Amino acid sequence: MANPSLEVKGINVSYGDIQALWDVSLNVEEGAIVALVGANGAGKTTLLKAISGLVRVQKGEILLSGKSINNLSPQQIVDRGVIHVPEGRRLFSTLTVMENLKLGAYIPRARAQYAQSLERVFGLFPVLKNRKEQKAGSLSGGEQQMLAIGRALMAQPKILMMDEPSLGLSPILVRTIFQLIATLNEQKTTILLVEQNVYQALKIAQQAYVLKTGKIVMCGQCEILLADEEIRKAYIGERGSKRS
Amino acid sequence: MSEWAIISQLTINSILFGSMYGIAAIGLSLIFGTMRIIFLAQGTVIIFFAYICYWLLTLLGIDPYLSILLVVPLAAAIGVGFYYGIFKEAAVLEDRNISLLIAVGLMYLMENLMMVVWKPDPRAVVTAYTSWVFRPFGTTIQFTRLMALVLAIAAAIVVFIFLKRTLMGTAVRAATEDPVSTKLMGINPNLVNAIAFAIGVGLAGTAGVGVATVYSFDPVFGFMFTLKALISLALGGIGNVWGALMGGIVLGFIESFSSYYIGGGWVDAISFGIFLLVISFMPQGLFGARGSMKKHKVKR
Amino acid sequence: MKNNGVSEQPDVKNPPISFLKPLSRIGITSRRSLIYFGIGAIVLILFATVPFYLDVDNNYLGYYLFIVFDYIIIAQGWNLIAGYAGQISMGGNAFFGLGAYTTGIIWLRNITHTGYYFDPLVMLLSGVLPIVLAIIIGIPLLSRLRGDYFAFGTLGAGQILTVFAIKFRHITGGADGLHLPASVYTSMEPYYWVSLLMATFATAFVYFIMRSRLGLALKAIREDETSAASHGVHVLRYKIIAFAGSAFLAGLAGNLFAYYLFLVNPAAEMNLNWIIYPILMVVLGGTGTIFGPVLGAFFVGALFAYGSIYLKSTHPILTGALIILVMKFMPGGLMGLKDQIFARRKQT
Numbered sequence: 095m096a097n098p099s100l101e102v103k104g105i106n107v108s109y110g111d112i113q114a115l116w117d118v119s120l121n122v123e124e125g126a127i128v129a130l131v132g133a134n135g136a137g138k139t140t141l142l143k144a145i146s147g148l149v150r151v152q153k154g155e156i157l158l159s160g161k162s163i164n165n166l167s168p169q170q171i172v173d174r175g176v177i178h179v180p181e182g183r184r185l186f187s188t189l190t191v192m193e194n195l196k197l198g199a200y201i202p203r204a205r206a207q208y209a210q211s212l213e214r215v216f217g218l219f220p221v222l223k224n225r226k227e228q229k230a231g232s233l234s235g236g237e238q239q240m241l242a243i244g245r246a247l248m249a250q251p252k253i254l255m256m257d258e259p260s261l262g263l264s265p266i267l268v269r270t271i272f273q274l275i276a277t278l279n280e281q282k283t284t285i286l287l288v289e290q291n292v293y294q295a296l297k298i299a300q301q302a303y304v305l306k307t308g309k310i311v312m313c314g315q316c317e318i319l320l321a322d323e324e325i326r327k328a329y330i331g332e333r334g335s336k337r338s
Numbered sequence: 339m340s341e342w343a344i345i346s347q348l349t350i351n352s353i354l355f356g357s358m359y360g361i362a363a364i365g366l367s368l369i370f371g372t373m374r375i376i377f378l379a380q381g382t383v384i385i386f387f388a389y390i391c392y393w394l395l396t397l398l399g400i401d402p403y404l405s406i407l408l409v410v411p412l413a414a415a416i417g418v419g420f421y422y423g424i425f426k427e428a429a430v431l432e433d434r435n436i437s438l439l440i441a442v443g444l445m446y447l448m449e450n451l452m453m454v455v456w457k458p459d460p461r462a463v464v465t466a467y468t469s470w471v472f473r474p475f476g477t478t479i480q481f482t483r484l485m486a487l488v489l490a491i492a493a494a495i496v497v498f499i500f501l502k503r504t505l506m507g508t509a510v511r512a513a514t515e516d517p518v519s520t521k522l523m524g525i526n527p528n529l530v531n532a533i534a535f536a537i538g539v540g541l542a543g544t545a546g547v548g549v550a551t552v553y554s555f556d557p558v559f560g561f562m563f564t565l566k567a568l569i570s571l572a573l574g575g576i577g578n579v580w581g582a583l584m585g586g587i588v589l590g591f592i593e594s595f596s597s598y599y600i601g602g603g604w605v606d607a608i609s610f611g612i613f614l615l616v617i618s619f620m621p622q623g624l625f626g627a628r629g630s631m632k633k634h635k636v637k638r
Numbered sequence: 639m640k641n642n643g644v645s646e647q648p649d650v651k652n653p654p655i656s657f658l659k660p661l662s663r664i665g666i667t668s669r670r671s672l673i674y675f676g677i678g679a680i681v682l683i684l685f686a687t688v689p690f691y692l693d694v695d696n697n698y699l700g701y702y703l704f705i706v707f708d709y710i711i712i713a714q715g716w717n718l719i720a721g722y723a724g725q726i727s728m729g730g731n732a733f734f735g736l737g738a739y740t741t742g743i744i745w746l747r748n749i750t751h752t753g754y755y756f757d758p759l760v761m762l763l764s765g766v767l768p769i770v771l772a773i774i775i776g777i778p779l780l781s782r783l784r785g786d787y788f789a790f791g792t793l794g795a796g797q798i799l800t801v802f803a804i805k806f807r808h809i810t811g812g813a814d815g816l817h818l819p820a821s822v823y824t825s826m827e828p829y830y831w832v833s834l835l836m837a838t839f840a841t842a843f844v845y846f847i848m849r850s851r852l853g854l855a856l857k858a859i860r861e862d863e864t865s866a867a868s869h870g871v872h873v874l875r876y877k878i879i880a881f882a883g884s885a886f887l888a889g890l891a892g893n894l895f896a897y898y899l900f901l902v903n904p905a906a907e908m909n910l911n912w913i914i915y916p917i918l919m920v921v922l923g924g925t926g927t928i929f930g931p932v933l934g935a936f937f938v939g940a941l942f943a944y945g946s947i948y949l950k951s952t953h954p955i956l957t958g959a960l961i962i963l964v965m966k967f968m969p970g971g972l973m974g975l976k977d978q979i980f981a982r983r984k985q986t
Contacts, residue, residue: 146522172524184519186512188577193508200509201524249524376786424962428969434786435726435921436969440962442914447958454952561910565797568790607801610794617791618782 099124099284100145100176100253105154105164107137107144114140116308117154121301122253127275127285129295129316131329132305138288139181141305142255145286146178147171158253173201175252179259181288183242187231191222191241194230198248207250215244218274236267243274254278255286260294272298292329296320347477348594354483356590357490358552360583361545362567363574364497365538367582370571371514372534373429375437379445380542381563386448387413387546388555392461402463402551403485406544413543417535420444422528429531445561452557462554486548490583493544497537498579510534514577569613575623584625664849674929685834695826698943704826706939707833708894713916713923713931714840715887720917721926722848723880724860725780728913729792732799733768733885735908737892740764742816742902743809755822756832761893768889772882780877784863796913803904815903818896833894837932840887845928847883856880860926922964924973933972 100122107115114137122128130138143149145156147168156164158174186194195215199208216223219240225233230241239259246254259275260268272294279285289295296302296316304312304325312319319325362380369377387409394400394408421429424444428437462468470481501507506529513520513530521527549555549563566589574585589609596608616624666672685703692699712734720726741764745754752759779791803810810816847853855876858866867873896902915938916931923934941960945953968975 148518148521167526168521169524169526172522178522180519180522184516184522186515186519188515189508189512193512196505197508197512197520197523197525200505204524245523374786424966427966431969433925433969435720435917435925436965438726438789439918439921440965442918443958443961443965445958446961447955450952450954450958454955565793569794572790603801603805607798607805610798610801614779614791614794614798617787618778621787 099159100286101155101157101160102141102145103155103157105141105144105156106152107140107149108152109140109149114308115144118305118308118310119154120303120310120313122284122286123301124284125279125282126301127279127287127299129299129302130286130288130305131290131292131295131302133329134290135307136305137308138305139257140308142178142180142257142286142288145171145255146176148178169201172249173203175250177246177249177251177254179242179246179254179256181257182261183238185230185238185241185245188229190227190229191233192226194241194245195222195226195248198245199250201249204249208248211248211250215247218247218277219244235262236264236270239263239267239271240274243271243278247278251283253284253286255288257288258290259287260289260291268294292325293320296325343476344598346475348598349591350477350479352590352594353587354479354487354590355594356570356587357487357583358545358548358586359563359566359570359589360574360586361490361493361541361548362563363570363582363586364494364579365541365545366567366571367574367576367578368497368510368514368534369538371577372510372517373425373437373531374434375425375429376434376441376568377538378438378441378561378564379448380538380567381565382445382448382452382557382560383413383539383542384545384549384563385555385557385560386452387543388550389452389456389461389546390543391547391550392463395463395465401465402547406489406547409543409547410540413546414536414540417537417539417542418532420539421532421535425535426528426531445564449557449560456557458556458558460554460556461550463550465551468551480552482551486552489544489548490586493541494579494583497541500537501579506530506533511577566609569609571623572613572617573624575625578623578625581623581625585623588624664846678929682838689827689830700826700830702939702943704829704833704898706935707830707837708891708898709916709919709935709939710837710932711833711840711891711894712888712912713919713935714844715884715891716916717920717925717927717931718844718847718887719880719884721920721930722844722853722860723856723877725877725881726785726789727792727881727884728789728917729775729796730884730888730916731908731910731912732792732796733771733888734892734895734912735799735803735902735904736768736771737764737889738896738902738907739803739810739816739892740767740889741893741896742811742818745818746816756828756897761890764893764896765886765889768885768892769882772885773878776878776881777874780881781874793913796908800904800908803908811903813904815901815906818900818902820900823900829894829898836890836894840890841928841932843883843887847880848928852876852879918961920971921969922971924971927971927973930971930973937972 102118102120104117104119105115106113106117118137118141120128120130120141130141132138140149144151144164147166147170151164154164155162158176163171163174163176186197189197195212199205199211204211221237222241222244225237230238233241243256243259256275259271263271268291275285275287276298287295287299296319299316302313302316302319303310304319312325362384366377366380369375390409390412391402391405394405395402400408424440425437428440431437467481472479472481472484501511509520509525510530510533512523513525513527517527520530553559567586570586570589571582572585573588574581574583592609592612593605597605600608666675688703712730716727716730741760744750744760744763750759754760775795779788779795783791804813848856855866855871858869858871859873859876863873892907895907899906919934919938920931921934922937923932924930941957942953945956949956970977
């Protein structure tokens with residue numbers, strides 16, 4: 095196995111008295127797409143938040159290229175190139191598209207590459223260029239998702255963590271988003287993808303982890319998982335049809 | 339005086355009075371917007387700077403309007419001190435009581451400090467121009483009141499430009515809407531909060547100079563001023579610099595007109611009554627573009 | 639055994655001593671709660687016996703304790719609406735004042751033709767009228783306003799009522815207020831007993847409410863209003879009940895204070911201190927705990943008493959500084975501190 099870019103080793107996370115993650119481990123290799131799937135409330139978002147520094151890790155370690163990053167501040171983690179696109183997009187709806195993008199490139203490291211990043215984002219999402227002075231809240235669902243991803247790209251991510259990017263989108267848009275994710279990966283972006291749309295996620299990723307009530311219950315190569323009976327029954331449905 | 343003359347005089351008074359409330363409200367809005375802290379000490383802090391202005395004049399002969407160059411930076415620095423010194427931890431707690439009480443404690447502290455150190459007798463700044471009066475079209479405008487309005491507008495413009503045109507200002511606006519996402523941009527929340535406090539208290543410094551030149555003030559004056567600023571904020575809506583200023587002016591109107599037509603003692607009841615109506619039925623304020631205090635649940 | 643909303647995990651299968659089982663009815667279900675009750679009972683008895691060995695008339699302690707007990711009553715009221723139900727109210731001074739004014743007006747106008755001085759009917763009415771007021775302003779405020787906005791709404795309502803108290807002088811005596819016949823005063827003793835009784839009543843009142851279904855509903859509302867509503871909790875009704883409960887206690891406290899001061903006017907009974915001090919006491923002692931307000935009242939009372947004697951002019955400054963320091967370093971209050979100490983013990 096190549097050197098994992100991101101290693102999560104046996105972390106515990108609790109919200110007050112309630113433990114959300116139990117001894118969770120996860121590896122993301124450089125250049126890969128890793129999917130993290132599981133039911134609602136399984137703890138997927140919590141895991142991302144632990145990596146991006148929004149919640150404290152009580153036990154265990156998170157390593158980025160071998161160096162520990164657990165319990166660093168979110169700013170430090172962004173600085174190291176781990177970018178979290180949160181669930182529900184969480185754009186600054188009262189700010190314009192341009193302002194959202196500008197904030198995406200806030201850290202000095204990204205600000206230096208501002209022009210190039212902007213060109214790349216507008217290249218990937220021409221619709222954003224057309225709407226650049228519009229308030230983010232006035233965009234459609236699909237456009238907002240694009241802006242969320244674009245904003246993350248402005249930070250020059252080494253690892254991009256996406257939390258349910260297909261949520262609330264029409265099937266066509268879902269396809270577009272997943273194509274985009276594949277494109278980004280082709281452009282050498284490492285991706286950790288949290289999804290409820292298990293079928294699509296497993297199709298696009300190389301490796302996947304299944305999280306259930308705070309514990310990793312399964313992990314492996316995606317072709318194998320896709321064929322697995324339990325997974326199909328639990329998350330995909332008998333005929334393996336798309337769940338949007 | 340003809341009816342028209344009365345109304346125009348009242349209107350002028352409203353705008354002049356109200357602008358002071360407006361500046362205080364802008365400061366409150368920023369601090370509340372970024373940290374959900376109700377800075378109840380704002381009025382008392384304004385009075386504190388009114389005293390500073392007074393003493394700069396009395397002891398060092400510095401003209402009040404010039405003293406702004408000293409007072410505002412001092413105020414901004416003190417604001418940052420307030421944040422890092424006493425509000426930083428409370429800003430992230432779920433329990434809003436804590437920050438409220440800290441603000442109350444600060445208010446008590448400053449109010450009584452001023453009473454002990456500077457005696458509770460009212461002070462007023464008196465210079466060559468404090469008695470200047472213009473009389474356009476049969477109305478009376480005091481020079482210092484007009485200058486206070488100018489200060490208010492200038493301050494609002496500065497804050498507006500900062501918020502809209504600078505990266506840091508944009509970050510502050512973002513933090514007002516979503517503190518968590520702001521962190522994910524790599525923006526240091528402490529920096530944003532400290533800036534909010536710096537501006538908030540800096541504005542208090544500006545208002546202090548305005549108040550010093552217009553009113554005779556004493557340490558206890560502050561709390562009522564804070565309440566008026568709160569009402570202005572509710573009227574104007576959060577997250578909007580001009581809204582807060584206009585909210586203050588609207589309150590100025592309410593006070594001037596009700597004072598004249600209904601009589602002195604009822605003014606507060608009317609102000610609070612309208613306040614209650616607005617927050618009940620128009621929580622986004624009269625001018626709020628979007629977002630109200632009601633919707634601003636802390637997104638954690 | 640039914641567990642009616644006691645917050646801690648009770649050791650129901652093994653009550654401490656079997657013949658004390660009936661005590662589980664009032665909430666003693668574990669060793670810990672037995673200890674609390676025990677301490678509470680001992681403290682109560684101690685206080686009850688004070689006037690027997692101390693001359694409360696001439697001793698500052700008598701005055702101090704009376705004021706502390708009065709504050710406990712209003713503090714428990716605030717604890718109920720803000721600590722347990724989670725709705726921060728800043729209008730308590732209005733209910734306190736209304737209680738005082740009710741006392742004054744009934745007395746001076748000879749309305750009920752009863753004794754008036756420490757008269758149970760007057761005291762009851764002083765608690766009941768604020769309930770009516772609480773319902774009248776509670777319905778619009780609680781149905782429309784949440785969180786900070788509700789706090790401001792109550793603040794505004796309180797200020798409006800203060801203006802009314804000044805303006806409607808033929809009823810309230812205006813800014814000067816109502817002067818009650820001080821000649822009926824004989825000694826501090828009845829004040830001491832009655833206030834101790836009322837403070838105990840207030841604490842028990844809040845305690846039993848919190849143990850009931852209502853209490854469970856209030857806690858649910860405090861934690862997550864939407865979720866509570868979707869579980870069939872009638873949110874508005876319960877909020878109003880809690881608000882009315884806090885008004886009731888505040889009114890009773892106001893009545894006692896009126897008896898003490900023999901003067902009822904806005905400056906004395908409706909000033910903002912009656913909002914701030916109870917909040918300070920509850921938060922200092924521990925919001926949403928049953929003993930928090932009690933501890934807080936004693937502590938703050940002692941602070942003020944000490945300060946006004948020894949540090950006359952500067953003590954408010956120190957009070958301000960103290961509030962800041964405590965809130966910064968001990969936001970859980972004294973009860974929170976106790977929890978921290980016990981938690982540490984458990985770990986080692």
